[in-house]
Amino acid sequence: MELSHKKRPGATNWFFIFLLLSTNLLTLLFSTTFYSSCSRSPWIAVPEATVTVSYQPTGRSAVTGSLNGASDDDLAPEFKAFTSGQLLAFGVNPNFDSDTMYPPVGRPCTMFPDLLRRFMTYKVNGSCPDDELLAQKLLLKGCEPLPRRRCRHASPRDYVEPYPLPTSLWTTPSDSSVVWTAYTCKNYDCLINRKHRQQGFDDCKDCFDLAGAEKNRWTAAKSNGGLDFTIDEVLATKKPGTIRIGLDIGGGVATFAIRMRDRNITIVTTSMNLNGPFNNFIAARGVMPLYISISQRLPFFDNTLDIVHSMHVLSNWIPTTLLHFLMFDIYRVLRPGGLFWLDHFFCVGEQLEHVYTPLIDSIGFNKIKWVVGRKLDRGPELQEMYLSALLEKPLKNSW
Ligand SMILES: *[C@@H]1O[C@H](CO)[C@@H](O)[C@H](O)[C@H]1NC(C)=O
Numbered sequence: 001m002e003l004s005h006k007k008r009p010g011a012t013n014w015f016f017i018f019l020l021l022s023t024n025l026l027t028l029l030f031s032t033t034f035y036s037s038c039s040r041s042p043w044i045a046v047p048e049a050t051v052t053v054s055y056q057p058t059g060r061s062a063v064t065g066s067l068n069g070a071s072d073d074d075l076a077p078e079f080k081a082f083t084s085g086q087l088l089a090f091g092v093n094p095n096f097d098s099d100t101m102y103p104p105v106g107r108p109c110t111m112f113p114d115l116l117r118r119f120m121t122y123k124v125n126g127s128c129p130d131d132e133l134l135a136q137k138l139l140l141k142g143c144e145p146l147p148r149r150r151c152r153h154a155s156p157r158d159y160v161e162p163y164p165l166p167t168s169l170w171t172t173p174s175d176s177s178v179v180w181t182a183y184t185c186k187n188y189d190c191l192i193n194r195k196h197r198q199q200g201f202d203d204c205k206d207c208f209d210l211a212g213a214e215k216n217r218w219t220a221a222k223s224n225g226g227l228d229f230t231i232d233e234v235l236a237t238k239k240p241g242t243i244r245i246g247l248d249i250g251g252g253v254a255t256f257a258i259r260m261r262d263r264n265i266t267i268v269t270t271s272m273n274l275n276g277p278f279n280n281f282i283a284a285r286g287v288m289p290l291y292i293s294i295s296q297r298l299p300f301f302d303n304t305l306d307i308v309h310s311m312h313v314l315s316n317w318i319p320t321t322l323l324h325f326l327m328f329d330i331y332r333v334l335r336p337g338g339l340f341w342l343d344h345f346f347c348v349g350e351q352l353e354h355v356y357t358p359l360i361d362s363i364g365f366n367k368i369k370w371v372v373g374r375k376l377d378r379g380p381e382l383q384e385m386y387l388s389a390l391l392e393k394p395l396k397n398s399w
């Protein structure tokens with residue numbers, strides 16, 4: 001995987017990158033046909049504290065932090081240009097308590113100097129390389145946020161503007177609204193039909209088919225052992241109108257946000273682009289995509305959101321410590337009285353009892369609903385379980 005940053009990677013290299021991604025990222029995100037692996041996925045391991053970033057907060061001249069993990073020579077000039085401390089034009093700013101700004105990048109960025117150098121090597125003021133896959137790989141490794149770049153990102157050759165609302169909500173967008181380089185499929189027809197035509201696993205494999213399973217999610221209570229709550233029964237637990245804004249973590253093609261929009265509730269949907277243009281698709285439908293991984297601190301202030309939802313994503317593939325931090329972060333951004341709808345969390349039975357129930361209990365939510373059922377799609381012998389829970393941040397004494 002040593003690719004020279006000087007020459008454009010050839011098709012073979014892209015193929016290897018794709019292979020690597022598609023084999024390593026199998027267990028991520030939001031699928032109803034989730035072929036879960038109850039082992040820990042290696043790729044999202046919490047970066048060990050081997051990198052120290054030491055900046056001098058009051059340096060007078062432009063300062064480059066000493067970033068262990070890559071020697072200074074390994075870092076592209078544009079990376080240094082972006083991350084170097086920059087003096088504020090008007091001197092010390094009392095809000096910053098400093099006269100220097102240090103633009104942020106994920107601390108692990110410099111642990112992957114080759115990828116980082118390739119990402120940050122481009123023509124300033126020119127067009128960026130068409131390198132979405134490289135960028136996402138770097139981000140998923142922990143280089144989040146990615147550094148900004150001074151180039152124009154690839155856009156489709158014959159871009160077609162989105163359908164107007166409300167048509168856009170349930171209409172497949174034009175193929176010409178997407179740069180397809182990073183994906184196996186090169187058009188929406190391929191994505192819509194991949195559940196029939198393609199072997200193997202893809203995240204959210206059937207999500208792009210808006211006439212398929214997406215159509216009835218969260219609207220009709222199926223039996224399914226009570227695991228499938230409907231949006232209306234969840235909203236009915238609160239005073240009418242008090243759930244107004246929220247977040248869906250790993251929300252696939254944002255059908256949850258669209259159902260909530262029907263109820264005048266604004267939902268932001270986080271998604272990666274794992275072998276499909278999820279972010280473009282969400283935006284084309286007319287709701288808000290947010291391109292952050294599950295590792296990143298949620299970009300919302302404390303006590304602000306009315307609801308956080310997540311289906312199939314928060315599960316036992318996430319290292320337990322990371323999950324613990326994540327759950328506390330969800331608690332943080334929810335306002336008192338806010339709801340956390342943990343939708344189809346899955347793991348093996350023993351883990352639920354010994355690991356996850358105590359972990360969730362430790363956060364401090366009130367339990368409004370707590371339904372455990374068996375997950376049988378991969379066979380009963382695996383002893384897999386689903387948990388669907390509706391949790392509430394206490395209205396009083398929630399700190
Ligand atoms: C890019 O544009 C800026 C602003 O015009 C200019 O100062 C800079 O020299 C340009 N850099 C290159 C490498 O062309």
Ligand SMILES: *[C@@H]1O[C@H](CO)[C@@H](O)[C@H](O)[C@H]1NC(C)=O
Binds near residue numbers: 262263264
């Ligand atoms: C949503 O808001 C619109 C405009 O304010 C209103 O007419 C409509 O009844 C609301 N819909 C729901 C489900 O509350």
